[in-house]
Amino acid sequence: MNVMRTVELFAGIGGFRIAADRLGWETVWANDSSEKACIVYHDRFGPKELHQGDFTELKAVVPDHDVLTGGFPCQPFSSAGKKEGTRDARGTLFELIVDVLKMRRPKFFVLENVKRLLTMENGGHFATILGSLAELDYALEWRLLNAMHFGLPQNRERVVILGVRKTREQLDPRIRLALPEDFSTIKGRQRDRLAEPATWNTIPEHKARFPDWGLASAGRFFGLDLEKFTTACPLVRLAAVLQDTVPAEFDFTEATLKWAHENDPVNRFIHGVEILSNQRGGARMGYTIFGTNGVAPTLTSTTSRHYERYKIGERYRRLTNIEYARIQGFPDEHCKAVSVYDQYQLFGNAVPPPLVEWVLSRLSDDGITRHALPRRKEPATLFDDAN
Ligand SMILES: C[S@@+](CC[C@H](N)C(=O)[O-])C[C@H]1O[C@@H](n2cnc3c(N)ncnc32)[C@H](O)[C@@H]1O
Structure with a gap:
């Protein structure tokens, strides 16, 4: 070959x-x-x-x-x-x-x-x-x-x-x-x-x-x-890739905590993402608090700092750059050559x-594609409504 x-x-x-x-x-x-x-x-x-x-x-x-x-x-x-x-x-x-x-x-x-x-x-x-x-x-x-x-x-x-x-x-x-x-x-x-x-x-x-x-x-x-x-692989919950020890700099500010406590409870899974609470009547992403029993919403290069807010155990915080790496399937230290701030943006843009x-893996050197393998019989979903 x-x-x-x-x-x-x-x-x-x-x-x-x-x-x-x-x-x-x-x-x-x-x-x-x-x-x-x-x-x-x-x-x-x-x-x-x-x-x-x-x-x-x-x-x-x-x-x-x-x-x-x-x-x-x-x-x-x-x-x-x-x-x-x-x-x-x-x-x-x-x-x-x-x-x-x-x-x-x-x-x-x-x-x-x-x-x-x-x-x-x-x-x-x-x-x-x-x-x-x-x-x-x-x-x-x-x-x-x-x-x-x-x-x-x-x-x-x-x-x-x-x-x-x-x-x-x-x-x-x-x-x-x-x-x-x-x-x-x-x-x-x-x-x-x-x-x-x-x-x-x-x-x-x-x-x-x-x-x-x-x-x-x-x-x-x-x-x-x-x-x-x-699926080709079993579904993985966000909780499984979170870091054990996370510095306080990732915690919510007092101002954010205040509105978070004023949110209305939602407690639903939407496309596998656990939504714990949201602003009254609110579809606005900026006020959503996510849980960790489902998957993360799509990481993006622009929302990392302001919108991705999670209740993790008893803490309210955003995800770390290392958690971003894991959620995107990269090694933890992949972006270590740039600042933490820049890492969010680069991981959010990546495939x-x-x-x-x-x-x-479907492509072979003779120029022909391999046919798909028979599907594995995994349980349909880990989450209430994951697709
Ligand atoms: C959607 S991102 C691709 C990310 C990549 N697949 C990864 O895994 O990180 C698009 C990339 O195109 C690059 N780009 C945009 N305009 C470009 C140009 N004119 N020439 C070269 N690269 C460009 C951006 O810097 C960005 O990294």
């Missing part, structure tokens, strides 16, 4: 890199423009592969590789100069990925992005992305995945898009199914349609949310909301390595 060579675009702190390392793959080139992210990347992986700077200036020097990976920033697409309903990827960072795919033609690519990619602009955003990628010589598959199904205590839904370069022997897009964990869930009429790419919908004509899973090729797609993912490792 040949060692797979990967390129990591928009690398951040190296979420894809960790996954590739675990599979024994070689990351030959990486790029990010953020100074803080690059400090971490250098510290963890050495200076050799990472090229700091705006990717617009660097795309031409990306070397040959087998797998392109990247969690690209979400930017608006312009509709200027195009017929109504279609968007133009020109001038965006996403377009740079398309350029590299055309130039280097890796065997695979794996892109990652936020869940709302499927719904933005009534599906128009995702249609633009799929449309651009499906013009290339790749068969596409996408899936909405949740970090909580990969052994992490976090409700974090992310879309991954897998591209498989077509070869003369493998022109049929159907053989590439890799992301549903169990094909027996696709039945009857749907299975017939799946088998007949000529009956698939045309991408630009789709004017609605895209389903959670699908295939696309040559301008057409077939998509389904699959049954909810039954959870176990989630993308599951996707990368």
Whole structure:
């Protein structure tokens, strides 16, 4: 078996890199423009592969590789100069990925992005992305995945898009199914349609949310909301990854404690997240107190300081940077080269390595995807209403 060579675009702190390392793959080139992210990347992986700077200036020097990976920033697409309903990827960072795919033609690519990619602009955003990628010589598959199904205590839904370069022997897009964990869930009429790419919908004509899973090729797609993912790993509660000893600096301030005590009780699980209390009538995130018997809500780069407030035992506090690392599936000390404040932001932006490792593990060096393994029969849920 040949060692797979990967390129990591928009690398951040190296979420894809960790996954590739675990599979024994070689990351030959990486790029990010953020100074803080690059400090971490250098510290963890050495200076050799990472090229700091705006990717617009660097795309031409990306070397040959087998797998392109990247969690690209979400930017608006312009509709200027195009017929109504279609968007133009020109001038965006996403377009740079398309350029590299055309130039280097890796065997695979794996892109990652936020869940709302499927719904933005009534599906128009995702249609633009799929449309651009499906013009290339790749068969596409996408899936909405949740970090909580990969052994992490976090409700974090992310879309991954897998591209498989077509070869003369493998022109049929159907053989590439890799992301549903169990094909027996696709039945009857749907299975017939799946088998007949000529009956698939045309991408630009789709004017609605895209389903959670699908295939696309040559301008057409077939998509389904699959049954909810039954997990590759047992579900883990937030309580299981918390630090035992946490300094007082993470505790609520007096002012925060005051309003916290004025909250109304909620005591429900929503998407696996335990909500203990909230401001009267309040859906406002800023006033929510979370418990630790479920998973954490999605960690983000902006909410870390102000909004993520937990009752942990008898204490009211926010999560530590080390707990952020664990909830995202990174080693505790991964971001030690930057300040605690910056760590929240970098972890909040990152892709959870176990989630993308599951996707990368589907790819083999002969350029073919492995079929999904039969699902493990785990209990449906640990939480009242976890999905
Ligand atoms: C969603 S984050 C990806 C995080 C990464 N997957 C990780 O695990 O940390 C997007 C990244 O794109 C980088 N970025 C944004 N604009 C860029 C540009 N023009 N050139 C290179 N990197 C850029 C940001 O600095 C950020 O780290």
